[in-house]
Amino acid sequence: MDFPEYTLEALLRLVDVGVHVVDANGITRYFNHAAAKIEGLDPDQVIGRHVLDVYPSLDGQSSTLLRVASTLKPVLNHQQSFTNYKGNRITTINSSWPIVVDGKLLGAVEVSRDITEVRQLSERLVDLQARIFERPKKGSQRQMTRYTFDNLIGQDKSFLEVMQRAQQAAASNSSVLVWGETGTGKELLVQSIHHASPRSSGPFVAQNCAALPETLLESILFGTVKGSFTGAENRQGLFEVAEGGTLFLDEINAMPPNLQVKLLRVLQERYIRRIGDSRVRPVDVRIITAMNTDPWQAVQAGQLREDLYFRINVVQLEIPPLRKRPADIALLTQYFLDKYNRQLGKQVKGLSAETEQLFQTYPWPGNVRELEHAIEGALNIIDDGLIELENLPAHILRYQRQHAPAVAATLQPGQNLRETLATIEMQLIEQALEQSGHNISHAAALLGIPRQTLQYRLRALHMR
Ligand SMILES: Nc1ncnc2c1ncn2[C@@H]1O[C@H](COP(=O)(O)OP(=O)(O)OP(=O)(O)O)[C@@H](O)[C@H]1O
Numbered sequence: 001m002d003f004p005e006y007t008l009e010a011l012l013r014l015v016d017v018g019v020h021v022v023d024a025n026g027i028t029r030y031f032n033h034a035a036a037k038i039e040g041l042d043p044d045q046v047i048g049r050h051v052l053d054v055y056p057s058l059d060g061q062s063s064t065l066l067r068v069a070s071t072l073k074p075v076l077n078h079q080q081s082f083t084n085y086k087g088n089r090i091t092t093i094n095s096s097w098p099i100v101v102d103g104k105l106l107g108a109v110e111v112s113r114d115i116t117e118v119r120q121l122s123e124r125l126v127d128l129q130a131r132i133f134e135r136p137k138k139g140s141q142r143q144m145t146r147y148t149f150d151n152l153i154g155q156d157k158s159f160l161e162v163m164q165r166a167q168q169a170a171a172s173n174s175s176v177l178v179w180g181e182t183g184t185g186k187e188l189l190v191q192s193i194h195h196a197s198p199r200s201s202g203p204f205v206a207q208n209c210a211a212l213p214e215t216l217l218e219s220i221l222f223g224t225v226k227g228s229f230t231g232a233e234n235r236q237g238l239f240e241v242a243e244g245g246t247l248f249l250d251e252i253n254a255m256p257p258n259l260q261v262k263l264l265r266v267l268q269e270r271y272i273r274r275i276g277d278s279r280v281r282p283v284d285v286r287i288i289t290a291m292n293t294d295p296w297q298a299v300q301a302g303q304l305r306e307d308l309y310f311r312i313n314v315v316q317l318e319i320p321p322l323r324k325r326p327a328d329i330a331l332l333t334q335y336f337l338d339k340y341n342r343q344l345g346k347q348v349k350g351l352s353a354e355t356e357q358l359f360q361t362y363p364w365p366g367n368v369r370e371l372e373h374a375i376e377g378a379l380n381i382i383d384d385g386l387i388e389l390e391n392l393p394a395h396i397l398r399y400q401r402q403h404a405p406a407v408a409a410t411l412q413p414g415q416n417l418r419e420t421l422a423t424i425e426m427q428l429i430e431q432a433l434e435q436s437g438h439n440i441s442h443a444a445a446l447l448g449i450p451r452q453t454l455q456y457r458l459r460a461l462h463m464r
């Protein structure tokens, strides 16, 4: 075997998707280990044999490989449930393509992803959500985390404005679209809206639209009836589970376009049809959606259908990133210090002057979640006193080293003058590189030295 062929072979053995290749006569030429595992077979039982010999229950139509090889039309993202050779119920998502070279049909290839576990877990989640929201029996108390507006900490004007509009929206039944960077508290806000709304005694059901393949997401949302496609059972979907309450669709811009069309139809017509069902069921569900990019940009980028956008965007709430809410950085710091002092039994008093200054200038790409983790992490290291720079996560310190004003440098313990000067020089060079987007000529110009000198210094200081 020559090198490329050997590499390809090794690669196909390593990937965890099933790969099945047949030639133009329907004889299996390649069948990787993942495919064998999915089917409960040995590659040897399949390679060199005709597809219909190995799978007697299939025919030229129902075998996607044979169908693709005869129609020359690919079949994409086809969900399939079957009992494999070991007797296990398996659900896969398959895509099949004809292999045509120089106008000649060589065969077909099928790629399958085993989503059995994902499917089982998603279905279990639907069942559990349904159980949680069953009307509580007399005497039993429903115990759940309920986030309300009181859990949302902030005092910055921009933040308070959003909270006020959110509280107004809670009183109505309108669709709400929340957006903001990761960790800004979108989920917290959405839950708060539900719990402050007239629907608060109804269910709150959340689904991330980026987490599931299209066909599975569709059946989880709308439900299925038995036999509608192979392996389907009578199951309610999240729209039914959320009846009388709120359905939170997170990362709505990741929902595949076809499903966006179906969702829009439900929102307009106010009834759903389980997959494979002829019966329609009325729905009384409030929809709240979220995403972490500007919704209109998502429309422009073709991620979010414009018609759906107008439907879900009745009230739009943008949570500003933490770096744009300086007053909240201090407030949230105190809030999380109290929380983790209590939780971990510590007596940390606050931040050192350097840490406080860094907290105000650091851009917090992970927003409130990142701040919370930084404080929780520090309180795992120290018991009392102040949080010093060295108690912070490495990536925040890296930012600090790149942006700290070098003039403030002092003689470091254990470093002589030459080493201290080298440290300052490295800081200045890092700053220049950062500001120039790592363009050497531009950085050299900022530093006022020739390009060759900068390259020499980078080598001498072992910076590259
Ligand atoms: N204003 C706030 N007050 C208190 N805690 C907050 C606030 N905003 C966010 N948090 C905390 O930050 C964390 C992240 O919040 P949440 O999960 O709601 O963010 P998100 O915007 O949904 O993020 P992602 O886009 O990554 O899903 C949570 O632990 C939450 O408790």
Ligand SMILES: [Mg+2]
Pocket: 186, 187, 250
């Ligand atoms: Mg979220």
